Structures are given as C-alpha cells and as structure tokens.
Amino acid sequence: MPFNEKIKNVLSFLGRVGLSIFLLVYLFQKIDLTKTKEVLMSSNLVYIFYAGILFLIINGLLLLRWFVFIKAMELQVPILSVVRYFFIGLFGNLFLPSSMGGDLMRILGLCRASQQKTRVVASVLLDRLSGFVSIVLVAIVALILGYQQMDEQFLIIPIILVTLFFVVFIAVLFNERAFLWGCRLFDRLPKVKKNLMEMHYDIALLKSRQNYAFQGLLLSCVSQVIFACFFYFIARGLHQDTALIYFLIFVPFICIAASFPSIGGLGVREAGTAYLFSRVGMDAGIAVSISLINFLFMVIIGLVGGFVYVGTFSFGRIQHHSSNAV
Secondary structure, eight states: OOHHHHHHHHHHHHHHHHHHHHHHHHHHHHSOHHHHHHHHHTOOHHHHHHHHHHHHHHHHHHHHHHHHHHHHTTOOOOHHHHHHHHHHHHHHHHHSBHHHHHHHHHHHHHHHTOSOHHHHHHHHHHHHHHHHHHHHHHHHHHHHHTGGGOSOOTTHHHHHHHHHHHHHHHHHHHOHHHHHHHGGGGTTOHHHHHHHHHHHHHHGGGGGOHHHHHHHHHHHHHHHHHHHHHHHHHHHHTTOOOOHHHHHHHHHHHHHHHTSSSBTTTTHHHHHHHHHHHTTTOOHHHHHHHHHHHHHHHHHHHHHHHHHHHHHHHHHHHHHHHHHHO
8 A cells, every 4th residue: 555545544544533532522521421420320221221122133134134135136145254244344333434434344345255246336335325215214204293393393404405415316326327427537447437337237237126125225214213212212211201203303314424434423423412302402411321322332233243353354364374284
C-alpha cells in the first residue's frame, strides 16, 4: 500500500474516532449523570434479558435474509462460509466506518469461497438495500399510525427526502440505461466499469425472481420492527413508559444516523437517540443510556465474530504451515 494511502487511512480512522469521542463528551456534559446513574442502578434486568433475546432473533433474521439473496443470485458457496463471514462482518461493524465496513468484510471473505465475485457483491448490496428500504417503510407506516400522537410533525420532511433518495437509487440500480450512464464515471477504469455492469446484470435477475425480493424485504421489515421493540424493552427496563409507536418511528432514523462514518456508529447513534426521544419527554441521559446498552449488545455479538475471525484465521495458518511441511 502506498505511503500516502496509509496516511489517508490513518487520518480517516482518527477522524471517525474523534467524531465519536467528541459527540459522547458533548452528550455527557449535557445530561444529568447522577439521575442517569440512579435509573441504571435500579433497572429491571428482566426487560433487559427480553431485549437480549430479541437481539439474537434480529441477527438470526438478518443472517436468513442474506441467505435469501445468496439463493436469488444462485451463488454456490458453503453454508458455513456464509455464517462465518456474517459474524465476521458484525465484528467489522464495531471498528470500520459504520455498517458498510462490515459489508466490505463480508464481500472480501465470501469472495475467497466463490468465483462468482460480482454475485457476491450483488448479494451483499441487495441485502443492505433491503434493510434501508425496510427502514423507510417501517418509519412511514409507524408515522401514519402514530400521526395523532405526534405533537410535532418534524420527521415528515426527512422521511420524504429519504424516500425520494431510495426511489431514485433503486430506479438507477435496476434500469440498464440509467446504470450505464452512471458508470460513465469509470470510463478511465474499464475493468471496474465492466465489473459494475456485470453486477448490474446479476442484480437484474431479481426482476424475474420477485419472490426472493419480497422474502428479503419481509425479513427486513420484521427485523426492523423487532429492533424497535428491542429498544422499547431496554427503555422499559430503565422505567420509561414511552409508547411503542415512538420507537417504531424513531429507531429507523437512529439506524440511519448510525450509518454515518464513526466507530460502530458510537456517538452519532447516541446523539440521534437523545435528540429524538427528548422530543417526546424522555430524559436525554436515559435516552443515551438506552443507546449505549444497545451498543453493548452489539459489542457482545461482535466479539463472537471476532473469535470466529481469530479462530478461523489461526486455523488457516496452521493448515498453511502443515501443507508446506509435507
């Protein structure tokens, strides 16, 4: 790797770390730490346990969703490799820029187990895209259902903007002319352009396999609803009586905020949680605590991915040395 590229990567990493630390320090200066500590010390662990069960279910659904798109792309890959790189991707989400870093680890890992590299990329892209679409759908439906309970309709414009963005993105992704026009940016990189067009044709397979697209989207919507319930149970564990409808509306936007470059969404997610739930009367310190407990669950399951990565990496090196010795 060129020296300038190394410097750029280091500065990017330091920038993400700096953003996370800055936002956390700012938030902790604004909240009542004494009150927050009292609530945490008296938390109802039964609800936290329920939240943990939901968190496991969510990740099971997300793994199943990836399998759906892998099947849709007719990818020939070992099941264990898919499971392995799914958990390694969760580990990557903790340290790489937002959830996209974990997606990159999934792509690079699964490409080692398959020669259908463009289809590997397509499966991860469709998996991520279905997740973002479900965020928009759940937020819209929840906002419609909870319209009468909202004192301020401050989320209507963001929902409209996000919806328009994804409508345009999907239209370009599935339309050959529009996609080809966008690929003109890579005219000086013919190999990259060729791979992008191949990926486009792989993704276009979904037009004739809409049942897979609906299955993936359904799993995404269910997991998004359960994720809102996961936040709700943590809040109940911290003695908050905020209505579930607010979690269904706010949590999708918290997910979008967490996708901004940072360390695992840390800081950005907490800022979004504090801002949104403070609009409906929740103490900012409690809101930040809910988000940090969510991050704790992310760390736990991410560490599972870390153990998978270290274990399989070490096993691979042992196999490599053994084969050299023969």
